[in-house]
Amino acid sequence: MAKKQSVQLKVNGRNREALVEPRLLLVHFIRDVLGLTGTHVGCDTSNCGACTVILNGKTIKSCTAFAVQADGAELLTVEGLIKDGKLHPLQDGFKQEHGLQCGFCTPGMLMSSYALLEKNANPSEEEIRWGISGNLCRCTGYQNIVKAVQYAANKMAEVKAPEAELAGGVK
Amino acid sequence: MITKTSPEIGGMGHSIKRKEDSRFIQGKGNYVDDVHLPGMVYGHMVRSPYAHARLKGINTEKAKALHGVLAVITGEDLAKANLAWMPTLFFDKQMVLATGKVLFQAQEVAFVVAEDQYTAADAAELVEVDYEELPVLVDPHKATDPDAPILREDREEKSNHIFHWEVGDKAATDKAFQNAPVKATVHAISQRCHPAPLETCGCVADFNKATEKLTIYLTSQAPHAHRTLFSIVGGIPEQNIRVISPDIGGGFGNKVPIYPGYVCAVVASLTLGLPVKWIETRSENLQSTGFARDYHMTAELAATSDGRIQALRVKTLADHGAFNAAAQPTKFPAGLFSVCTGSYDFPAAFCEVDGVYTNKAPGGIAYRCSFRITEAAYLIERAVDVLASQLKIDPAEFRRKNFIQPDQFPYKTPLGWTYDSGNYEGALNKALDMIGYNELRQEQAEKRKKGELMGIGISSFTEAVGAGPAHTFDIAGIKMFDSAEIRIHPTGKAICRMGTKSQGQGHETTYAQIVAQELGIPASDVIIEEGDTDTAPYGLGTYASRSTPTSGAATAIAARKIRDKAKKIAAHLLECSDEDLEWETGKFFVKGAPSKSKTIQEIAFAAYTNIPAGLEAGLEAVDYYDPPNLTFPFGTYICVVDIDKGTGEVKVRRFVAVDDCGNVINPMIVQGQIHGGLTEGLAIAFMQLIDYDENGNVQGGSFMDYLIPTAVETPHWETGSTCTPSPHHPFGAKGVGESPNVGSPAAFVNAVVDALSHLGVKHIDMPITPWKVWNVLHEKGVVN
Numbered sequence: 037m038a039k040k041q042s043v044q045l046k047v048n049g050r051n052r053e054a055l056v057e058p059r060l061l062l063v064h065f066i067r068d069v070l071g072l073t074g075t076h077v078g079c080d081t082s083n084c085g086a087c088t089v090i091l092n093g094k095t096i097k098s099c100t101a102f103a104v105q106a107d108g109a110e111l112l113t114v115e116g117l118i119k120d121g122k123l124h125p126l127q128d129g130f131k132q133e134h135g136l137q138c139g140f141c142t143p144g145m146l147m148s149s150y151a152l153l154e155k156n157a158n159p160s161e162e163e164i165r166w167g168i169s170g171n172l173c174r175c176t177g178y179q180n181i182v183k184a185v186q187y188a189a190n191k192m193a194e195v196k197a198p199e200a201e202l203a204g205g206v207k
Numbered sequence: 208m209i210t211k212t213s214p215e216i217g218g219m220g221h222s223i224k225r226k227e228d229s230r231f232i233q234g235k236g237n238y239v240d241d242v243h244l245p246g247m248v249y250g251h252m253v254r255s256p257y258a259h260a261r262l263k264g265i266n267t268e269k270a271k272a273l274h275g276v277l278a279v280i281t282g283e284d285l286a287k288a289n290l291a292w293m294p295t296l297f298f299d300k301q302m303v304l305a306t307g308k309v310l311f312q313a314q315e316v317a318f319v320v321a322e323d324q325y326t327a328a329d330a331a332e333l334v335e336v337d338y339e340e341l342p343v344l345v346d347p348h349k350a351t352d353p354d355a356p357i358l359r360e361d362r363e364e365k366s367n368h369i370f371h372w373e374v375g376d377k378a379a380t381d382k383a384f385q386n387a388p389v390k391a392t393v394h395a396i397s398q399r400c401h402p403a404p405l406e407t408c409g410c411v412a413d414f415n416k417a418t419e420k421l422t423i424y425l426t427s428q429a430p431h432a433h434r435t436l437f438s439i440v441g442g443i444p445e446q447n448i449r450v451i452s453p454d455i456g457g458g459f460g461n462k463v464p465i466y467p468g469y470v471c472a473v474v475a476s477l478t479l480g481l482p483v484k485w486i487e488t489r490s491e492n493l494q495s496t497g498f499a500r501d502y503h504m505t506a507e508l509a510a511t512s513d514g515r516i517q518a519l520r521v522k523t524l525a526d527h528g529a530f531n532a533a534a535q536p537t538k539f540p541a542g543l544f545s546v547c548t549g550s551y552d553f554p555a556a557f558c559e560v561d562g563v564y565t566n567k568a569p570g571g572i573a574y575r576c577s578f579r580i581t582e583a584a585y586l587i588e589r590a591v592d593v594l595a596s597q598l599k600i601d602p603a604e605f606r607r608k609n610f611i612q613p614d615q616f617p618y619k620t621p622l623g624w625t626y627d628s629g630n631y632e633g634a635l636n637k638a639l640d641m642i643g644y645n646e647l648r649q650e651q652a653e654k655r656k657k658g659e660l661m662g663i664g665i666s667s668f669t670e671a672v673g674a675g676p677a678h679t680f681d682i683a684g685i686k687m688f689d690s691a692e693i694r695i696h697p698t699g700k701a702i703c704r705m706g707t708k709s710q711g712q713g714h715e716t717t718y719a720q721i722v723a724q725e726l727g728i729p730a731s732d733v734i735i736e737e738g739d740t741d742t743a744p745y746g747l748g749t750y751a752s753r754s755t756p757t758s759g760a761a762t763a764i765a766a767r768k769i770r771d772k773a774k775k776i777a778a779h780l781l782e783c784s785d786e787d788l789e790w791e792t793g794k795f796f797v798k799g800a801p802s803k804s805k806t807i808q809e810i811a812f813a814a815y816t817n818i819p820a821g822l823e824a825g826l827e828a829v830d831y832y833d834p835p836n837l838t839f840p841f842g843t844y845i846c847v848v849d850i851d852k853g854t855g856e857v858k859v860r861r862f863v864a865v866d867d868c869g870n871v872i873n874p875m876i877v878q879g880q881i882h883g884g885l886t887e888g889l890a891i892a893f894m895q896l897i898d899y900d901e902n903g904n905v906q907g908g909s910f911m912d913y914l915i916p917t918a919v920e921t922p923h924w925e926t927g928s929t930c931t932p933s934p935h936h937p938f939g940a941k942g943v944g945e946s947p948n949v950g951s952p953a954a955f956v957n958a959v960v961d962a963l964s965h966l967g968v969k970h971i972d973m974p975i976t977p978w979k980v981w982n983v984l985h986e987k988g989v990v991n
Binding site: 057059060064067068071072073074075076077078079080081083084086113114115117118123127128130131132134136137138139140141142143146164165166168169170171172173174175176177178179180181182 | 224225227228229230231232233234235236237238240241243324325403404405406407454455456457459486488489490710711712713875876878879880882883884885886887909910911915917918919921923924
């Protein structure tokens with residue numbers, strides 16, 4: 037066994053560190069070392085996206101990175117979406133629009149959708165479909181996931197509009 | 208008619224949001240791989256690289272010597288405990304770990320247990336297995352050739368033939384064919400595919416040596432039946448086994464059988480006294496666990512010259528792989544395949560099926576369908592299109608001409624099923640209207656003149672779901688009833704437990720709505736629990752769209768038992784005779800004096816605080832429901848495709864699905880089920896095949912080449928409904944979850960064939976890949 041290496045990173049706003057084998061996959065680090073089991077494993081070929089997390093602002097499939105590669109990084113997992121006890125509009129959207137059934141793909145879908153809305157606050161249906169095309173779902177047929185993302189985009193725009201007015205910005 | 212409750216009560220017909228979602232959207236689901244127990248160790252399977260080989264020896268020394276390895280179990284080890292083989296769910300047996308020989312690639316050969324999963328995988332690499340390759344049998348059509356290698360040397364019968372099954376009146380059918388002026392034939396393969404739920408199969412087996420209790424966290428669609436089978440096969444007293452099926456990441460039939468990995472984890476835990484986790488990889492899931500379909504079918508229809516069907520003759524070869532591990536009722540070697548007469552009224556039919564062994568993974572399970580009914584629906588819907596095309600009758604008109612009529616129900620089919628209710632033309636008409644059928648046909652005619660390829664495909668399917676009745680249906684002898692237990696707390700809230708197990712269907716919401724409907728307790732006040740065999744009443748589980756027809760019915764009946772007792776308590780509280788009381792959602796009131804009433808909550812409190820003399824305390828009921836018949840949901844699906852002549856790519860332009868599943872509990876959830884099932888149907892029609900090369904190497908053993916549609920390939924589904932209640936179900940519902948997967952493949956294929964029919968194309972086998980279409984276009988000289 038190779039010598040264990042130290043990994044220090046910020047996970048959902050909290051500093052975490054651990055000694056890990058260099059070959060430990062990031063997804064196993066997240067699930068088994070950090071105990072954040074919302075991030076799932078659905079395949080072994082980087083196809084399904086159930087393990088999608090956000091590392092330094094970008095989505096990655098955490099089954100395709102080593103934990104040591106996340107040293108010094110900022111990591112956001114599904115558990116970090118809730119803020120001050122309030123659900124993220126995407127989480128609310130998935131529930132309101134029936135965007136999930138078995139729930140297994142949901143955390144990865146949420147993270148990919150989160151990254152999409154960060155880049156594009158008002159995506160078209162086609163942009164949403166491409167935005168989540170790295171994530172497989174076996175239950176929903178995606179239609180209500182698209183609606184869930186649209187729901188969240190609308191909610192986030194509603195929140196932003198008054199903020200912009202308060203700041204004297206253009207509506 | 209179902210009385211609609213207020214939205215606050217949230218009974219039948221309300222699209223209330225799902226109760227289970229809160230944990231899933233926060234990453235707080237609890238799937239089997241999320242179970243982490245103190246001292247837990249990990250199993251890893253060693254698998255065969257060969258499809259057929261003599262096992263000359265296994266050397267486990269190097270693996271055992273690796274630091275962190277706790278055990279390496281082989282078939283010889285299991286044989287000492289008489290566990291090297293286990294029964295399948297269909298009168299066959301299956302090797303848990305290979306002894307003597309291996310019969311398919313990826314077969315289980317040894318099980319390594321180590322302190323962590325990486326070490327277990329390392330050690331698996333160190334297990335040395337000496338194989339001697341044997342001739343491989345891949346093609347099921349060659350299974351009974353004289354020179355075919357005999358695969359199952361363990362069987363007394365030295366043949367690769369497993370069974371011959373036939374049903375129907377052969378003489379009458381043959382006679383109808385002799386006399387018929389019109390005959391049509393289609394050879395269609397319902398190809399080998401895999402349910403591939405996003406969560407693979409796995410377990411944590413935890414044997415506590417002090418209490419002698421074995422707890423198994425299991426990806427199980429049928430936890431109670433699995434407990435019984437573990438007890439019978441493993442010789443463990445049933446009260447000492449607790450199966451917990453926690454959150455399940457999709458099942459689709461894949462999680463009905465018991466797999467060797469489960470057994471190995473249990474054996475390892477019994478031996479080591481430690482919790483043992485085994486979670487299969489995706490490749491292991493696709494390559495070794497229950498595949499579906501692999502039916503090679505021929506259907507012949509006989510008809511009058513004006514297009515009235517007279518008879519159906521079906522001959523089918525079923526490839527079961529190395530072991531017959533079909534998961535279906537024991538009366539039916541080919542499941543409900545004999546529902547292949549579909550939605551049509553004709554007098555004669557004969558259906559025969561032969562099953563054979565090949566060097567492939569064992570199965571076949573019912574992938575999102577009621578035991579082979581997908582194959583049946585696909586075959587008849589393909590066959591009627593071929594016949595209609597031959598007669599130059601519009602496929603919608605042809606179906607209308609041959610439908611069983613609403614006044615013919617209950618309708619006895621020539622192969623012995625009794626359909627409960629239906630209005631097939633109603634669903635067809637609605638679908639035709641929704642899609643604008645006549646305009647589309649005009650558009651198609653114009654496009655053909657311009658050389659463009661556009662097709663319209665129809666499927667008017669009949670499903671048969673909700674097994675039992677118990678006299679006809681079972682799993683390994685355990686009868687297919689199902690159960691519900693309702694307990695009302697003193698404050699009027701409730702907990703209910705069922706023998707079924709949701710894998711994403713939304714039971715925590717829909718069962719609560721049934722209680723809300725029957726008792727007037729708000730659905731939000733009702734907790735639903737399933738999947739723990741120590742607490743839930745016995746049941747057969749969730750598959751074959753059976754939860755609403757069986758446990759849903761049991762929930763309603765149990766609630767009605769509670770209402771009967773509540774009436775007596777209300778009479779006591781209101782100081783009247785219970786005959787003077789009437790029920791209105793949530794309360795009993797005195798006839799003619801509606802202000803004198805007691806709510807169900809007041810009655811519940813009294814059941815624990817002010818009990819009438821002669822009545823037991825408490826407010827609880829259990830029901831074990833044995834349905835009198837299956838339910839028969841149906842619908843019409845219409846698909847419109849455009850074909851790119853340059854690439855052979857088929858684009859699904861529109862898809863209308865009109866479903867009839869009787870009275871609906873939660874329309875939002877039903878629509879979600881339809882979307883999902885259609886997407887799985889799309890994948891089967893256009894993408895998915897578990898194939899084997901001539902050496903038995905599995906092709907399609909990972910998500911790299913076993914394709915799951917993404918959001919980009921998936922079209923926008925248009926859904927509609929009609930409502931024809933089941934006459935025998937307590938609240939007129941039928942199952943629905945599988946209809947879209949059963950009904951849609953034929954609509955997709957019919958659309959593609961329709962687009963090419965003017966070129967003389969009568970059939971294309973699934974999956975209809977761009978390569979396949981491109982080749983057809985070249986053969987027909989459409990493109991050079």
